[in-house]
Amino acid sequence: MTKKYYISKNDFIEQKQNEIVKIVDEIANNIDYDIEIIINKKRTLKQNKSLHLYYQLVAEALNEKGLTLSTLLENNQFDLIITPEIIKGIWKSIQKSMYKTISTKDLEKSQQIEKIYDVMNDFLSEKFEIYVEFPNKDNLKKEI
Numbered sequence: 816m817t818k819k820y821y822i823s824k825n826d827f828i829e830q831k832q833n834e835i836v837k838i839v840d841e842i843a844n845n846i847d848y849d850i851e852i853i854i855n856k857k858r859t860l861k862q863n864k865s866l867h868l869y870y871q872l873v874a875e876a877l878n879e880k881g882l883t884l885s886t887l888l889e890n891n892q893f894d895l896i897i898t899p900e901i902i903k904g905i906w907k908s909i910q911k912s913m914y915k916t917i918s919t920k921d922l923e924k925s926q927q928i929e930k931i932y933d934v935m936n937d938f939l940s941e942k943f944e945i946y947v948e949f950p951n952k953d954n955l956k957k958e959i
Contacts, residue, residue, distance in 0.1 A: 858922050865950040866919055866928070870899035870906065872947045873939065877902075880943060887943075909934050 858866075877887060877897045884895040888905075895901075909931050911917055922928055932949050939945045 858919060858925075858928060861952065862925075862928060863919065866906070867899065867903075868950045869932075869947065870902040872950070873897075873902045873935075873945075874899045876945045876947050877939075877943065880945065882943060906931060906935060 874897045882897065884897055884901060887897060887901075907917060907919075910919070910922065910927075913931060913934070914922070914927055916922065919928075922931075929949075936946065936949075939947065
């Protein structure tokens with residue numbers, strides 16, 4: 816019989832992963848069944864906060880340049896201010912085309928988020944000369 820344990824992969828577990836494996840090995844030597852540890856590599860709550868802060872910062876940067884929805888999306892006829900929700904929709908469109916997922920919950924922790932960010936950043940910098948750094952643990956504390 817195999818027992819499965821699901822662990823959320825956060826910074827603590829990443830730093831302590833080798834120690835956890837040694838402890839589990841010691842426990843496993845004293846029991847009659849196999850242990851399988853499955854580490855969840857999905858995005859964390861902090862990354863979700865960073866994503867939403869990023870949507871807000873991008874919307875603010877575009878609005879400060881005087882851009883509207885019709886200039887951001889060429890096929891759009893509406894002259895509306897750009898909101899974080901609009902930026903989130905653009906992010907999700909990129910995400911869906913790259914990874915066939917709709918929810919940011921389904922993104923792998925950093926690799927997929929970084930790749931989508933790179934596509935979004937290239938688009939914003941090439942088309943509108945805007946660069947917005949992706950929030951990290953240092954600048955996330957300042958903004959929230």
